[in-house]
Every structure is written in structure tokens, then in C-alpha cells.
Amino acid sequence: MPEPLLYFKAMGTSALVSAVIALALLKTRSEAGPGWRNFASAVAISAGLFAGYGLLSLQLAWPPRNGLDRLLTIIIPLALCIEVIAAFQHGRLRVAWLLRLSLAAAVPRILLHDSVYLRTTGEWTAMQSFATLATCGCLLFVVWWSMSLLLKRGARLALPISICLAAQCAGATVMMAGYIKGGAAAIPLVATLLATAVVAWLVKKNTQVENPVPQIIVGAGVVSLFGILFVGKFFGRVSNEHALAMLFAPLLCWISELPLLRNRKPWMIAVIQLLAVVIPLTTVLFLSKQNFDRDMSPLLGNTEQTSRTGETQSQLPAEHGTAGEHSNLLLHAPRIVPADRREGGFHGLARMSFLLRQMLLNHVLAAVSQRAIVQKDGPSPQRPDTNRRRCFHRF
Amino acid sequence: MPRFTSVSIFLLAIGMLANAGSPTASAADEYDYDLVHSSVSFKARHLDISWIHGRFNDVAGKFSLDREDPTKSTFALTIKADSVDTANKARDEHLRQPDYFDTKQYPTIEFKSTSTKAIEGGYEVTGDFTMHGTTQKIILVLKGGKEHDFKGTKRVAFSTELALKRSDYGFDKKAIGPIGDKALIMIDCEGVRK
Numbered sequence: 001m002p003e004p005l006l007y008f009k010a011m012g013t014s015a016l017v018s019a020v021i022a023l024a025l026l027k028t029r030s031e032a033g034p035g036w037r038n039f040a041s042a043v044a045i046s047a048g049l050f051a052g053y054g055l056l057s058l059q060l061a062w063p064p065r066n067g068l069d070r071l072l073t074i075i076i077p078l079a080l081c082i083e084v085i086a087a088f089q090h091g092r093l094r095v096a097w098l099l100r101l102s103l104a105a106a107v108p109r110i111l112l113h114d115s116v117y118l119r120t121t122g123e124w125t126a127m128q129s130f131a132t133l134a135t136c137g138c139l140l141f142v143v144w145w146s147m148s149l150l151l152k153r154g155a156r157l158a159l160p161i162s163i164c165l166a167a168q169c170a171g172a173t174v175m176m177a178g179y180i181k182g183g184a185a186a187i188p189l190v191a192t193l194l195a196t197a198v199v200a201w202l203v204k205k206n207t208q209v210e211n212p213v214p215q216i217i218v219g220a221g222v223v224s225l226f227g228i229l230f231v232g233k234f235f236g237r238v239s240n241e242h243a244l245a246m247l248f249a250p251l252l253c254w255i256s257e258l259p260l261l262r263n264r265k266p267w268m269i270a271v272i273q274l275l276a277v278v279i280p281l282t283t284v285l286f287l288s289k290q291n292f293d294r295d296m297s298p299l300l301g302n303t304e305q306t307s308r309t310g311e312t313q314s315q316l317p318a319e320h321g322t323a324g325e326h327s328n329l330l331l332h333a334p335r336i337v338p339a340d341r342r343e344g345g346f347h348g349l350a351r352m353s354f355l356l357r358q359m360l361l362n363h364v365l366a367a368v369s370q371r372a373i374v375q376k377d378g379p380s381p382q383r384p385d386t387n388r389r390r391c392f393h394r395f
Numbered sequence: 396m397p398r399f400t401s402v403s404i405f406l407l408a409i410g411m412l413a414n415a416g417s418p419t420a421s422a423a424d425e426y427d428y429d430l431v432h433s434s435v436s437f438k439a440r441h442l443d444i445s446w447i448h449g450r451f452n453d454v455a456g457k458f459s460l461d462r463e464d465p466t467k468s469t470f471a472l473t474i475k476a477d478s479v480d481t482a483n484k485a486r487d488e489h490l491r492q493p494d495y496f497d498t499k500q501y502p503t504i505e506f507k508s509t510s511t512k513a514i515e516g517g518y519e520v521t522g523d524f525t526m527h528g529t530t531q532k533i534i535l536v537l538k539g540g541k542e543h544d545f546k547g548t549k550r551v552a553f554s555t556e557l558a559l560k561r562s563d564y565g566f567d568k569k570a571i572g573p574i575g576d577k578a579l580i581m582i583d584c585e586g587v588r589k
Binding site for chain 2: 057059061065066067068114115116117119122177178179180181182231234235236237295296298299
């Protein structure tokens with residue numbers, strides 16, 4: 001079962017641990033070159049991931065047993081190592097890109113190791129296997145290369161944010177497709193990458209360094225995004241279209257290179273870049289949510305939200321409604337079921353947001369009715385009802 | 396020479412008589428799993444108040460029965476995890492995912508016997524049970540084993556039940572929530588002699 005509270009804790013812990021370590025390491029040698037900055041970021045990211053996955057109690061096996069194990073114990077550490085080695089090459093770009101190319105070619109093969117796709121009696125012929133692995137490797141390399149190039153051309157914080165947004169969206173989509181553990185794995189990854197990127201940017205934003213965002217954030221981010229989508233696609237039920245849309249979404253940051261936008265203010269460019277990335281991601285999330293409501297929601301026993309026939313449903317009294325009978329009458333009153341709840345709801349984040357909304361609504365109603373009681377001349381019988389309607393309208 | 400011939404004929408006759416008196420033509424009979432008349436089903440607790448039932452539709456196996464020396468009998472069963480069927484398509488899809496059976500990584504559930512002994516009313520079979528990439532040694536008590544000749548084809552059938560914990564087989568502990576850890580597997584198999 002998805003555990004939103006635990007996910008928030010893991011997210012916060014990962015971000016905090018990464019931010020503190022990155023800050024400590026980057027501040028000690030603030031004038032250091034890209035090698036040290038990437039190394040410090042790698043340490044911060046690793047520590048954040050350990051903390052986050054420890055809190056999530058994510059069972060990772062060694063030797064790895066499945067695609068997710070291989071992603072978290074082999075692929076991401078390899079990506080971090082390669083980016084650190086590449087950062088110490090001092091301009092020898094060929095070596096760096098050869099390493100990245102090797103990893104991009106190996107990632108699909110490693111993730112699919114010993115699965116039905118690669119067995120001789122499995123789902124694919126040898127030709128199909130080769131074509132799929134080669135295509136996936138090429139896709140990863142193209143995205144990695146494009147994002148790195150854009151970073152070199154001066155893109156700032158918007159780039160890691162867009163990669164993190166895509167990775168978080170990928171995690172949510174994988175989770176809504178039914179692979180809960182696979183989706184949850186994205187949470188500490190995103191938190192730690194984002195925290196490290198922000199700290200690196202804050203530490204270096206006023207200095208004359210080439211780019212305040214270390215390359216390792218982009219490298220590890222793209223590999224993580226690809227890995228989550230790949231595992232979700234081949235071991236879970238994420239569709240090809242959704243996976244490709246989320247993988248390519250960060251490439252829309254290239255919109256900043258359009259002549260029309262190139263000379264705008266940096267913050268404006270960043271906002272436009274993020275908007276361009278958010279649009280396809282939101283669309284994918286919306287479609288994934290629809291699929292989830294149709295297929296998975298009934299399995300989670302969301303019967304309270306499947307009232308299709310009636311437009312109203314009765315509400316149990318809230319325990320914290322202490323404003324007397326007036327309040328209880330309001331809380332007992334039939335309530336309008338919002339349109340988005342009639343088809344059943346997401347048991348995780350949306351469910352939590354719904355509960356928070358209900359809590360807030362109850363508090364507002366209690367406060368309003370309490371004020372009505374306190375007034376000496378007494379409330380008119382219509383008054384609470386009017387307030388309630390206003391509240392419904394607002395929420 | 397005539398003496399040698401008569402001795403040979405005598406021995407041949409003795410051998411033929413001995414063969415005619417034996418219950419079966421060979422010591423061990425080979426049987427194939429008959430998918431039409433067999434089933435592998437399971438049930439697991441839901442919220443610890445009820446049971447969810449399901450079955451695997453794609454099963455293969457073979458066993459050899461040695462009536463004279465039961466310790467030489469062998470049993471093997473291969474279940475395609477992808478064929479899980481709980482009468483709910485969405486739930487079946489969910490069960491195939493890595494949080495549960497992870498059928499793309501572990502496509503089969505297998506049992507292979509390592510030792511067999513005869514007990515009253517059947518056999519006690521010890522073997523390796525592999526599920527979700529984890530192998531555990533288990534003991535199956537097979538009840539039955541009576542042979543039946545139906546339209547010229549010899550059939551034999553066994554039934555068994557086993558209880559196992561999903562957590563012993565590397566299933567994600569987070570996925571052991573509303574669906575209980577313990578699962579009961581019921582195997583009723585009919586073998587058709589080759």
C-alpha cells in the first residue's frame with residue numbers, strides 16, 4: 001500500500017542529508033574546480049540516497065534480484081562514478097563521453113538481465129532483444145548528451161529541476177500503474193538530486209564559475225529518470241507513450257535556445273523552460289490517474305468514493321468539531337460530492353490531499369459556527385447554511 | 396550342441412514366465428501432467444477476515460512412479476506465474492508486477508523432488524520449491540496414487556496442500572499488508588501415462 005506520510009519523511013530526510021553534506025563539502029573548498037564540486041555532489045547524493053532508502057525500508061538485495069535492485073545498486077553508483085571521473089579529466093571530453101556512452105549502452109542490458117526478455121525461450125528473439133537494447137541505449141545517450149550540452153550552454157537551475165520533475169512524475173506514474181516499490185524508489189532520488197543542485201547553485205551563484213550546477217546532477221538525474229521508466233515499462237505496466245513522453249520532457253528546456261527567448265532575463269527563461277516541461281508531464285499524470293481510477297482504485301477498496309448514483313452523501317461527524325450542536329448539525333448535513341471524487345480516487349497523495357481538504361473544511365465550518373454562537377443577538381437560522389454554501393463554493 | 400540348445404530354450408522360457416508374472420512392464424511408469432483434469436489453486440487472507448481465491452491456468456509437469464521401489468519415484472511441476480487468475484483482470488495484472496510475483500523476472504514457479512518415500516495412502520515427497528527466485532526445501536504429502544485405466548489410457552492422480560509464507564520467498568514485505576503473508580496452495584493433479 002502507498003504510504004504518503006512515509007514518502008514525505010523519506011523525501012525530507014534525503015533532501016536534508018544531501019543539502020547538509022553538500023553545503024559542508026562545497027563550502028570548505030569554495031574555490032575548487034569542477035572535479036571537487038562533482039565529487040562533493042556525489043558524496044551528498046549517495047548519503048541522501050542511503051538515508052532516504054533506509055527510512056523507506058526499501059529491501060534491496062545483493063546480489064541484485066530484479067531490475068530495481070540493479071538500478072539502485074549498480075547503475076546509479078556507476079553513473080555517479082563516471083561523472084566524477086569525467087569531471088577530473090580536465091577537458092579531455094573524449095574519455096568522459098566514451099565512459100558515458102559505455103554506460104548508456106550497458107544500462108538496458110543490465111536492467112533486463114535474466115528476465116524473460118533475454119532468455120532463449122523467452123518473449124523476444126535474439127534480433128528483437130538486440131534491437132530493443134540498442135534503441136534504449138541510444139535514447140538514454142541522446143537525452144544525456146542533449147541535457148549536458150544545454151548545461152554547458154548556460155542553462156542554470158531550471159535544468160535539474162526539470163529532470164527532477166520528470167523523475168518524480170515517472171515515479172508517480174509507475175506507482176499508479178501498480179508497481180508501488182518502483183515508484184517509491186524515485187522519491188529519495190528526486191529529493192537528493194534537487195537538494196544537492198540547489199545547494200551547489202546557492203554556493204556558487206555569485207562566483208565566476210562556468211556553471212554553478214555540477215554536471216553530475218544532470219548525469220545522475222537522466223540515468224535515474226531513464227532507469228525508473230525502463231523498469232516501469234518492462235517490469236511494470238507503464239505504456240511506451242507515457243515512458244517516452246516523460247523521458248523526452250526535460251528536452252523541452254531547449255526552448256531557451258530559440259532566438260525569441262535567448263536574450264530574455266534568466267528568471268523568465270527558467271520559468272518558460274519549466275512551463276514547457278510541466279505541460280507534457282501533467283498530461284501524462286492526468287492520463288495515468290485516469291487509468292489508475294479505472295483499473296487499480298477498486299482494488300484498494302475505495303468504495304467510499306464510488307458513489308455514482310447520488311449527488312450527495314452523508315458525512316460522519318468529525319472528532320475535532322467542538323463548536324457545539326451548531327457545528328455538528330453542519331457536519332452532519334449532506335455534502336456535495338466533488339466531481340473528481342465520483343470516479344474513485346487515488347489512494348496515495350490525492351487521498352491525503354482530500355483528507356487535508358476535509359480537515360480544513362471542518363475547521364472553517366467549526367470556526368464560522370462558533371462565531372455565530374458567540375454573537376449576542378444570535379445567528380439567523382439561514383446564516384450557517386449560507387456560510388456552508390460559500391465554503392463549498394470555495395473548496 | 397543339442398544339450399546347449401535345450402538349456403537355452405529352458406532359460407528363455409523361464410524368463411518369459413517371469414516377465415508375464417510381473418505387475419508392470421517396466422519398474423517406473425512415466426506420467427505427464429494432465430492440464431484438463433488438474434488444478435493448482437491458492438488462497439490468501441484478505442484483511443485477516445476473508446480469503447481471496449485464485450488459480451494458475453498454465454501448469455506442466457511429469458512424474459515417474461516406481462511401485463516396487465518408491466524411493467526411486469520422482470515428481471516435477473512447473474507453474475507459469477503469468478497465468479495467475481483470481482477472476483479479476485486488474486488484480487491479476489497487479490499480481491504479475493514486481494511487488495508480487497514479478498513474472499517478467501521470475502516467469503515460473505517450480506517444484507522438483509529430491510527424495511520420495513511411501514506412506515499410507517500416498518507418498519511423502521521432499522523437494523525444492525522455487526518461487527520468486529528463492530528456493531526452499533519443502534515436504535509434500537501426496538494423497539492418492541491409485542491407477543485407473545480409462546479408455547485404454549492409464550491415469551493416476553494425487554492431491555496435496557501446502558502452506559507457505561510469502562516473506563520466506565523474497566516477496567516485498569511492504570506488499571504484505573491487506574493480503575496476508577501466509578498462502579495456502581492446493582494441488583490436484585492427474586497424470587496420463589506416456
